[in-house]
Amino acid sequence: MGGVKTVKTNSQVMKQTSDEGTWSKHWHAVKKDWRLYVLLLPMVLWFALWSYKPMGGLLIAFKNYDAAKGVLGSDFVGFSNFITLMFGTYATQFWTAFRNTFIISLYGIIFGFPIPILLALLMSEVRHKAYSKVMQTFSYLPHFLSEVTITGLVITLVYNGEVSTGVIAEALISLGWISENANIIQEASYFRPIYILTGIWKEAGYSSIVYFAAIMSISPTLYEALKMDGGNKLQEIRYVTFPGMAPTLIIMIILRIGKILSIGYERIILLYNANTYSSADVLSTFVYRIGLERGNQALGASADLFNAIIAFALVIGANYISRQISETSLW
Amino acid sequence: MERLNRSEKIFKVLSYLLVGAFGIIALYPVVYAFSASISGKIAYETGQIVLFPKDINFEVYSLLYEDKGFWLSYINTLFYTFFGTAWSMFISITGAYALAKKKLLFRRHFNFLVVFTMWFVAGMIPQYLNYTSMGVANRWGIVVAFGIQAYNIILLRNTFEGIPTEIEEAAIVDGVKEFQLLSRIYIPMSKAGIATVTLFYATTRWNGYFWSRILLTDPKELPVQVYMRILIENYQAMFDDMPVNLSYASDSYVYAILVCSIVPVLLIYPQIQKYFAKGANLGGVKG
Numbered sequence: 010m011g012g013v014k015t016v017k018t019n020s021q022v023m024k025q026t027s028d029e030g031t032w033s034k035h036w037h038a039v040k041k042d043w044r045l046y047v048l049l050l051p052m053v054l055w056f057a058l059w060s061y062k063p064m065g066g067l068l069i070a071f072k073n074y075d076a077a078k079g080v081l082g083s084d085f086v087g088f089s090n091f092i093t094l095m096f097g098t099y100a101t102q103f104w105t106a107f108r109n110t111f112i113i114s115l116y117g118i119i120f121g122f123p124i125p126i127l128l129a130l131l132m133s134e135v136r137h138k139a140y141s142k143v144m145q146t147f148s149y150l151p152h153f154l155s156e157v158t159i160t161g162l163v164i165t166l167v168y169n170g171e172v173s174t175g176v177i178a179e180a181l182i183s184l185g186w187i188s189e190n191a192n193i194i195q196e197a198s199y200f201r202p203i204y205i206l207t208g209i210w211k212e213a214g215y216s217s218i219v220y221f222a223a224i225m226s227i228s229p230t231l232y233e234a235l236k237m238d239g240g241n242k243l244q245e246i247r248y249v250t251f252p253g254m255a256p257t258l259i260i261m262i263i264l265r266i267g268k269i270l271s272i273g274y275e276r277i278i279l280l281y282n283a284n285t286y287s288s289a290d291v292l293s294t295f296v297y298r299i300g301l302e303r304g305n306q307a308l309g310a311s312a313d314l315f316n317a318i319i320a321f322a323l324v325i326g327a328n329y330i331s332r333q334i335s336e337t338s339l340w
Numbered sequence: 341m342e343r344l345n346r347s348e349k350i351f352k353v354l355s356y357l358l359v360g361a362f363g364i365i366a367l368y369p370v371v372y373a374f375s376a377s378i379s380g381k382i383a384y385e386t387g388q389i390v391l392f393p394k395d396i397n398f399e400v401y402s403l404l405y406e407d408k409g410f411w412l413s414y415i416n417t418l419f420y421t422f423f424g425t426a427w428s429m430f431i432s433i434t435g436a437y438a439l440a441k442k443k444l445l446f447r448r449h450f451n452f453l454v455v456f457t458m459w460f461v462a463g464m465i466p467q468y469l470n471y472t473s474m475g476v477a478n479r480w481g482i483v484v485a486f487g488i489q490a491y492n493i494i495l496l497r498n499t500f501e502g503i504p505t506e507i508e509e510a511a512i513v514d515g516v517k518e519f520q521l522l523s524r525i526y527i528p529m530s531k532a533g534i535a536t537v538t539l540f541y542a543t544t545r546w547n548g549y550f551w552s553r554i555l556l557t558d559p560k561e562l563p564v565q566v567y568m569r570i571l572i573e574n575y576q577a578m579f580d581d582m583p584v585n586l587s588y589a590s591d592s593y594v595y596a597i598l599v600c601s602i603v604p605v606l607l608i609y610p611q612i613q614k615y616f617a618k619g620a621n622l623g624g625v626k627g
Contacts, residue, residue: 013571029438035445036441039445042443042518044442044517044518045438045439045441045443045518048434048435048437048438048518048519048522049435049438049439051431051434051435051544052431052434052435052438052449052454052488052493053372053435053453055431056354056457056488058454058474058485059470059485059486059488060457060461060462061457062470063458063462063463063466063467063470064462064466065466066462066466066467066470067462067466067471069465069466069469076477079473080469128358128359128362130355131354131355131358132354132355132359133354133357134351135356136353136357136360137356139474140359140360141359142358144359144360144362144363144365144389145363145613146610146613147363147364147366147367148359148362148363148366149366149609149613150366150605150606150609151366151368152369152541152603153547153605154370154547154602154608155546155565155571155601156385156547156563157547157549157566157568157569157601158547158550158568158598158601158602161568161569161572161594161598162369162373163600165591165594165595166369168591172385172589173384173385173387173589173591174387176372176376176387176389179387181357210365210366210369213362214362214363214366226579232612241346241347241348242345242347242348242350242351243347248614251435260511275549275550278550279569289398292465293463294552296463296464297464298466300464300465300468301464301465301468301554304467306465306468307623309464309465310463310465310466313462313463313464313465313466314463314464316463317460317462317463318460320459320460320461321459321460324459339555
């Protein structure tokens, strides 16, 4: 105990020198292992230039951005860009985009989140090696196709024109689900179903990998014990499989919530058009139109910042809640 | 042989059926696109193509064969994929190796620096301004300034951390330094992880569209995804100027281009599937 006390009393006197001591110790460590730091350097530089430097560019959200004066030289205008954003010319568009962002994400979570879990459950039952291998290969495949390819397929498959009709549009017409002359890609009411279904088609198979691995790592003895007690399949899923994959589920839902505001804008830009903005436009596509197509970069950047802060708050919030409830969290 | 009770039997049958259904739905548009691309004009336009092609002819492919712009963009994409993946792998492997070492000073801070980029992104406009001011609107700019993903670095770091330290210690006693440690021990012992991340980077590069479309101004530098999209936007007008008595439908041309962009993915991805099912696991996510 005496030793601890000595350190404490000395520490105030020694503060200056001990700081210098730490730094010189660090310096020696770096000199000894300089190769390690050489290896670290490219990655640090890359992130500094391409991830962190643009974060500084968010400053233009508070400026009257003038390309000739640059980010730092432009005049500071406080929150006036944000006020324009929320109450100005583009206010209606902005709030529509804001609402759509949450609606589309929510639909994506409600319809998209359970399907990979279900698929993993089903796949874990398929014990025929070749069959499961082939079906897994098929269902992961769409994940690796580009958004241009996928939207190109969607656009031609649901196209309903005078000369030709896409095979899906044809099927929907003969089922009586859409009218003879419905032009799916041009109607706002069809956008969300198309977007959500395309997303499920593209990602469900691939997302099931994580759950599949979680199910496979559950100890078989748990299943055997439940079976001895006379449990049926549904009870097995309820009392063994779900609790076993709960940590994975929680992590995946946090990740999903963190991505609410960064939903795949590329696919939306490739699928939407002026007729479907009312149901399709989200914050990032709004930024794209206002900031890049119309060149109002300061306004775009303030929507970007708005977006980034809410997204960040959502991850932290989801992580916090899950740590409180379930002791599973990202950090 | 395990004995199944009634509920298990029902569930098993359902599983086989639904997994099969999902697999077929996933594959269907790709098969359909191929069938539609080689079918005759009348058969296609009267809606006779559902799965198999009819009145087979390969004329769209010979038309595509003569489309110089398409092949130029295809070669450009090969360039972006090859050099882009190599660049991304170089940065990710060296960075992940350093992060995996316990002796790295400020290791937690550097880790945070990487993971933070997954949760906070500057956004489209600041990124755009950064790219234009740094002059990346050209071939090598696209290679250098894009493609590194924090997720992949963490995945590699976790793979490296899984290598037993005894092996490394033995090598250090023999006087092996960091560079050889990485190239002779860490890389050869992490084949699954490296194959997975390579596949991830290569597909991202192969599929890259948005920033290439926005930044690249020289039409000779466009990747195939951009070329394809421009064609999808304009093909109706293009075919309106052509003689009417073609043997194929104008859609077939689009389908043919889509098929050509899918083929490389179809060829490579099944070879690497055995690795990524392991590598794409959750361990990669936790910082």
